[in-house]
Amino acid sequence: MLGTELLSEIPSLLLLVVLALVSLWWMSTRRPAGVPPGPGFALPLLGHLHLLKSGILSKFEIWRRQYGDVFSLYMGSQLVVVLNGYEVIKDAMVKHADAFSDRPHFSIVEKLKIRGVVDSSGPVWKAQRKTSLEILRELGMGKNILAEKIQEEVKEYIEAIAKKNGEPQDLTRITQVSVSNNICSIVFGKRFEYEDPVFKGYMQRIEENIQAAGTVAVVQTFPVFRFIPGDPFGVRKIFDNVIAILNTLIKPFIDLHVKNFDENCVDDFISAYLREIRKVQHKPSAEFINEVNLRKVVMDLFTAGTETTSTTIRWAITYFLHHPDVKDRCYEEIHRVVGTERVPTIRDRPELVYMEATILEVLRCSSIVPFSVPHSTATEVQFRGYTIPKGTLITPNLYSVLHAPEVWGDPDNFRPERFIGKDGKLLRFEEHIPFSIGRRACLGEALARMELFLYLAAMIQRFRFLPPETGELPSLQRTYGIIDTPKRYMVRAVLRD
Numbered sequence: 001m002l003g004t005e006l007l008s009e010i011p012s013l014l015l016l017v018v019l020a021l022v023s024l025w026w027m028s029t030r031r032p033a034g035v036p037p038g039p040g041f042a043l044p045l046l047g048h049l050h051l052l053k054s055g056i057l058s059k060f061e062i063w064r065r066q067y068g069d070v071f072s073l074y075m076g077s078q079l080v081v082v083l084n085g086y087e088v089i090k091d092a093m094v095k096h097a098d099a100f101s102d103r104p105h106f107s108i109v110e111k112l113k114i115r116g117v118v119d120s121s122g123p124v125w126k127a128q129r130k131t132s133l134e135i136l137r138e139l140g141m142g143k144n145i146l147a148e149k150i151q152e153e154v155k156e157y158i159e160a161i162a163k164k165n166g167e168p169q170d171l172t173r174i175t176q177v178s179v180s181n182n183i184c185s186i187v188f189g190k191r192f193e194y195e196d197p198v199f200k201g202y203m204q205r206i207e208e209n210i211q212a213a214g215t216v217a218v219v220q221t222f223p224v225f226r227f228i229p230g231d232p233f234g235v236r237k238i239f240d241n242v243i244a245i246l247n248t249l250i251k252p253f254i255d256l257h258v259k260n261f262d263e264n265c266v267d268d269f270i271s272a273y274l275r276e277i278r279k280v281q282h283k284p285s286a287e288f289i290n291e292v293n294l295r296k297v298v299m300d301l302f303t304a305g306t307e308t309t310s311t312t313i314r315w316a317i318t319y320f321l322h323h324p325d326v327k328d329r330c331y332e333e334i335h336r337v338v339g340t341e342r343v344p345t346i347r348d349r350p351e352l353v354y355m356e357a358t359i360l361e362v363l364r365c366s367s368i369v370p371f372s373v374p375h376s377t378a379t380e381v382q383f384r385g386y387t388i389p390k391g392t393l394i395t396p397n398l399y400s401v402l403h404a405p406e407v408w409g410d411p412d413n414f415r416p417e418r419f420i421g422k423d424g425k426l427l428r429f430e431e432h433i434p435f436s437i438g439r440r441a442c443l444g445e446a447l448a449r450m451e452l453f454l455y456l457a458a459m460i461q462r463f464r465f466l467p468p469e470t471g472e473l474p475s476l477q478r479t480y481g482i483i484d485t486p487k488r489y490m491v492r493a494v495l496r497d
Contacts, residue, residue: 031072034387036081038072039063047074056480057370060084060397070384080393084400086407086431092383093396093438099381101125101439104374104393115288116296117443118304118373127288128297132443135272139186142446146186147346150451153181153191154343154458160194161463161493168468168490171317175310176203182451183305183444187298188253189268202249205241206303210481242299250298254291270298305444308368309451311485315366316359316456318474318486319414320465326416330355330460331496340496344457346450352457353426357419359452363434365414368483370399372436398433407431463493 031038039048051073052059060082063071069084083089092100102121117128140146157178161171174194180203181191192199257270266272273294280286320327337351338344349356375394380387388394403411407429408418421427435442442448459465467473467490474489 031079032387032389035079035389036070036072036386037067042074045076047076047078049075057399060400064397064400070386075393078393079389080395081388082395082397084397085404086401086433088384089396089398089401089433090437092394093375093436093440096381096383097439099377099379099383100375100394102376102378104376115293116298116300118300119296121376121378124288124293127285128293129439129443131273131276131289132269132297132301135269135276136186136443136447138272139267139269141186141444142450144346146447147450147454149185150182150454151343151345151458153178153185154454156181156194157455158458158462161459162495164493166492166494168492170488170490171314171493172310172488173200173203175313176207176306179310179313179451179455180302180306182447183301185268186305187269187301189271190253202245203306205245206306209238209241209303210307210483210485211479245302246295246299250295250302254294254298258291269301270294273297301444304442305447307483308442308444309448309455311368311483312362312366312448312452313455313459314486315368316362316452317459317465317491318476318489319362319365320460321467321473321491322476323414326358326414327460327465330358330457334457334461338457338461340461344454344461346454348457349453352453353420353424354416355457355460356426356453357416359449359456360419360432361414361416363452364402364408364411364432366478366484366486367399367402367434368485369434369436370397370402370484372396372398373440373482375440396436398436401431401433404431459493462496464496466492466494468492 039051042048043050063073063082064084069088070081071084072079072081074080083092103119103125106119115124115128117125117132120128140149157174160174160178161169177192177194177196177199180199185191254270257268257274261271261274263275263278266275273289274291276289277286277291277294280289333352333354334344338348344352372395375396377388377390377392377394380390382388401407405411419427419429433441435445435448469492472490474491475487477487478484479487
């Protein structure tokens with residue numbers, strides 16, 4: 001009898017469980033009063049993720065037309081507010097910087113228990129950014145002395161490409177290693193050989209983490225997925241990659257610098273940071289400026305300083321192959337201003353106007369970080385007539401600015417001339433924000449712009465870039481991740497006569 005009674009109660013219990021789950025879903029995904037509008041029906045667990053399968057860029061454009069420059073959606077149960085257009089993004093990131101400058105809580109970062117520049121918020125972020133910027137400027141970021149060091153690396157890079165004798169090659173790994181050597185020289189005081197298998201292994205780990213960012217975002221949205229056996233989302237692999245870079249590449253360099261520290265010989269980032277640690281050891285900021293956090297700061301510089309610039313160089317070659325007239329015009333300008341007896345230097349930059357315009361157009365068209373790095377609201381904020389709760393994930397849609405028809409006229413066309421005025425001088429657009437804007441703008445922007453000029457000017461001066469003998473051009477479709485990369489392709493770099 002008791003068993004029969006229990007069986008008769010099961011449908012009622014199941015109904016209660018379903019009702020409870022539906023109630024929890026409804027409570028977790030209904031927009032609080034005053035929150036920006038957005039798509040209506042959100043699925044249990046998924047939120048609006050199912051609506052993004054057709055392409056996030058195109059869907060955001062549709063929703064912007066429907067709901068305005070500020071709209072919201074749910075990723076799982078996480079409220080996300082998307083900011084579109086230059087004026088809106090500037091309003092948030094510059095005028096309301098105190099409210100919009102935090103970072104979300106990433107589970108992998110929390111597990112590491114260390115803070116750098118990219119993932120931190122509040123006092124720890126302010127201390128790391130201030131210290132890092134001061135050190136980088138001391139080491140010559142944006143100055144000619146650093147440009148001369150980069151030129152030495154560019155020479156090695158050009159020679160390595162030339163060794164292929166015009167045969168088709170994939171420039172991905174060699175470009176990553178070369179660009180990384182610039183940040184390695186600044187941070188570690190050392191460069192690596194291009195064929196160093198250990199260092200190439202670290203480049204592989206960085207690339208894996210960049211590519212896996214999209215699937216890991218799913219786990220960030222649904223933390224319970226971390227416990228699924230077999231690591232189907234690659235979270236454990238990313239964590240293992242980060243630990244390997246921190247413990248087997250970065251930590252040994254820091255340990256060696258600690259052992260040989262000489263305050264009268266500070267010629268790289270680690271030495272300078274160790275000097276700052278000693279300066280603040282009896283001050284409150286010692287909580288943030290320490291050897292543990294130094295590891296993550298170096299990791300941030302190493303990763304960002306490698307992938308962004310190398311990816312942009314690969315996009316540039318992609319556009320050159322599709323637009324040989326642009327490449328030829330760059331060469332003609334370099335030949336006229338610099339000649340062929342010496343390589344272009346940073347001092348030639350003001351005179352190489354079309355070359356600079358081309359780099360600006362590559363940065364605009366490629367938009368390699370279309371949604372910046374995620375932000376989070378530090379407090380509840382009144383913004384543009386809406387109430388955005390504390391802890392809301394904020395997505396600045398930089399792509400909406402870099403491809404705005406009202407700014408660029410024909411944003412889908414690759415046209416460097418848009419950056420040159422009638423007087424033949426370079427035009428600067430405040431809407432050109434590929435490195436983001438405000439307090440969270442890219443720390444290494446000045447270094448990246450310097451590298452892009454020195455690499456691309458030297459490459460065009462020395463080589464004609466041609467597709468393989470088959471004539472196959474690289475795809476202009478992007479591979480989505482933290483950084484949107486071009487699909488792998490082969491190119492022939494033929495020495496000019």
